[in-house]
Amino acid sequence: MKVFGKCQNCKNEISVSVNYGTRLEIAMYEGETKSNYCKNCNKKNEFHINDLRAKESKFSLIISGLIFLIGTPLTIYLLFDYLIIPHNPYIALIIAGFIAVPMTIYGIIRKQDMIRVRAFNRAYK
Structure with missing residues (x-):
């Protein structure tokens, strides 16, 4: 499973590393936001866990x-x-x-x- 969010600047998909299978587990153990840098525009993006999507690996x-x-x-x-x-x-x-x-x-x-x-x-x- 690959979890990603969309960059707010360039709309590129940014892969986010998660160690848990559901949004609830992520919120309990890692917090409600995840951050990552966009490789396309080099901006830091903060994602609320509800903004993340998953697709098949x-x-x-x-x-x-x-x-x-x-x-x-x-x-x-x-x-x-x-x-x-x-x-x-x-x-x-x-x-x-x-x-x-x-x-x-x-x-x-x-x-x-x-x-x-x-x-x-x-x-x-």
């Missing part, structure tokens, strides 16, 4: 995509070279089961990030 998208792209061929390779006896009639079921593991991990990571973003953007202090 590219980092979690990249990590989950790598798990999917590396995990699927790896499981197929391991299945054919080490685990499956050739001419097994249940090969299709086993492959489908093992390919589902990276797909499930990918889905869980994406869903959790979307839930965190939705919860942050919905709840105001």
Whole structure:
């Protein structure tokens, strides 16, 4: 989850570092305002926590995509070279089961990030 605010001078998105998942937790532990410098116009901006927005992180998208792209061929390779006896009639079921593991991990990571973003953007202090 990436939390950002808009610069009051140039309207550029400024990333704000937060250690908590909701606005209420930020207000309780860090205060009601966050400040950061705009890299575009070099002005200091103070943001009230209700002015901050969240969006999905590219980092979690990249990590989950790598798990999917590396995990699927790896499981197929391991299945054919080490685990499956050739001419097994249940090969299709086993492959489908093992390919589902990276797909499930990918889905869980994406869903959790979307839930965190939705919860942050919905709840105001």
